[in-house]
Amino acid sequence: xxxxxxxxxxxxxxxxxxxxxxxxxxxxxxxxxxxxxxxxxxxxxxxxxxxxxxxxxxxxxxxxxxxxxxxxxxxxxxxxxxxxxxxxxxxxxxxxxxxxxxxxxxxxxxxxxxxxxxxxxxxxxxxxxxxxxxxxxxxxxxxxxxxxxxxxxxxxxxxxxxxxxxxxxxxxxxxxxxxxxxxxxxxxxxxxxxxxxxxxxxxxxxxxxxxxxxxxxxxxxxxxxxxxxxxxxxxxxxxxxxxxxxxxxxxxxxxxxxxxxxxxxxxxxxxxxxxxxxxxxxxxxxxxxxxxxxxxxxxxxxxxxxxxxxxxxxxxxxxxxxxxxxxxxxxxxxxxxxxxxxxxxxxxxxxxxxxxxxxxxxxxxxxxxxxxxxxxxxxxxxxxxxxxxxxxxxxxxx
Ligand code: NIG
Ligand code: FE
Numbered sequence: 414x415x416x417x418x419x420x421x422x423x424x425x426x427x428x429x430x431x432x433x434x435x436x437x438x439x440x441x442x443x444x445x446x447x448x449x450x451x452x453x454x455x456x457x458x459x460x461x462x463x464x465x466x467x468x469x470x471x472x473x474x475x476x477x478x479x480x481x482x483x484x485x486x487x488x489x490x491x492x493x494x495x496x497x498x499x500x501x502x503x504x505x506x507x508x509x510x511x512x513x514x515x516x517x518x519x520x521x522x523x524x525x526x527x528x529x530x531x532x533x534x535x536x537x538x539x540x541x542x543x544x545x546x547x548x549x550x551x552x553x554x555x556x557x558x559x560x561x562x563x564x565x566x567x568x569x570x571x572x573x574x575x576x577x578x579x580x581x582x583x584x585x586x587x588x589x590x591x592x593x594x595x596x597x598x599x600x601x602x603x604x605x606x607x608x609x610x611x612x613x614x615x616x617x618x619x620x621x622x623x624x625x626x627x628x629x630x631x632x633x634x635x636x637x638x639x640x641x642x643x644x645x646x647x648x649x650x651x652x653x654x655x656x657x658x659x660x661x662x663x664x665x666x667x668x669x670x671x672x673x674x675x676x677x678x679x680x681x682x683x684x685x686x687x688x689x690x691x692x693x694x695x696x697x698x699x700x701x702x703x704x705x706x707x708x709x710x711x712x713x714x715x716x717x718x719x720x721x722x723x724x725x726x727x728x729x730x731x732x733x734x735x736x737x738x739x740x741x742x743x744x745x746x747x748x749x750x751x752x753x754x755x756x757x758x759x760x761x762x763x764x765x766x767x768x769x770x771x772x773x774x775x776x777x778x779x780x781x782x783x784x785x786x787x788x789x790x791x792x793x794x795x796x797x798x799x800x801x802x803x804x805x806x807x808x809x810x811x
Pocket of ligand 1: 516729
């Protein structure tokens with residue numbers, strides 16, 4: 414890629430884009446991806462100023478030649494757990510020898526995370542963020558959930574908040590081992606002193622609503638307490654078994670119900686009738702050898718679907734959205750177009766954002782350049798590092 418720069422203007426034209434995913438159906442081919450062939454984009458500061466065919470591009474002082482690459486919006490990874498220490502290699506090995514995944518492994522990471530220094534946790538977070546950025550992720554959400562004390566949860570969120578606005582309080586990941594005999598006492602802590610300590614650092618509240626974690630009544634109490642303090646809900650729902658999580662998420666107007674692997678027809682109907690996005694996390698099913706969520710069933714019912722990594726050391730140790738796209742297309746019956754939309758505009762919807770996940774005037778200039786003529790290659794060429802350059806807020810960053 415070559416560039417010509419001037420110091421007199423902040424406007425930059427990126428031209429010679431073979432195919433551009435805008436996610437604006439009023440542009441280009443009129444599909445949900447709003448695909449424009451032979452395209453160009455004008456960036457003004459940190460925002461998109463113009464998008465269209467390169468032959469119609471306005472004059473600017475700065476020009477970047479995309480060299481016939483495809484350009485897509487930077488990925489919006491709306492679900493990750495990146496504040497942790499250690500890894501769980503042995504647990505993964507055991508699973509690949511036939512053991513099944515349970516929420517119990519979370520305790521291993523809780524112990525390692527509590528023992529780690531702030532510096533270690535931040536270094537780890539920055540490491541995985543760098544991986545994600547190089548693979549095209551320009552916005553990420555991340556959670557607490559491996560501290561489970563007032564101090565450890567609030568420090569996880571403080572560390573996360575230094576790197577993203579999309580921070581989620583997940584004190585209700587599992588019942589803390591310190592409260593093994595008193596789950597009600599732990600729920601009181603999560604909805605009381607721990608919530609108060611965490612609210613200043615978080616935008617969202619989440620709960621793992623699952624057998625072995627929190628039941629529907631506990632989840633409702635936790636999410637309702639968070640809402641009362643100004644946090645907005647999202648829910649780990651229906652991952653390992655059928656349960657109340659998805660319908661609770663819709664009832665409480667959660668931005669997202671995440672996992673959605675075991676769904677009844679009533680769950681699908683609830684998602685279709687509400688404003689809650691179904692966030693699918695195929696890295697988790699891959700790494701736990703579990704049944705795939707049925708994206709096709711959700712899409713055919715009219716549900717908005719997001720696709721994210723769930724990056725964490727237990728159930729899904731990948732920071733790669735392109736890998737998740739390939740899995741979603743191959744194993745969850747999504748088309749490549751649907752998977753790319755879900756990993757960009759879908760992720761934005763799961764964070765209730767309209768300023769990211771699209772390449773349209775006014776949106777943040779977050780772009781991923783692909784060493785490929787089209788976005789379809791992300792699914793067609795799995796495992797190949799196709800993301801050749803990443804721009805965030807109008808600046809090349811990777
Ligand atoms: O989203 N399911 C709950 N939490 C994570 C897994 C956490 C872990 O195993 O450490 C998930 O898959
Ligand atoms: Fe998760």
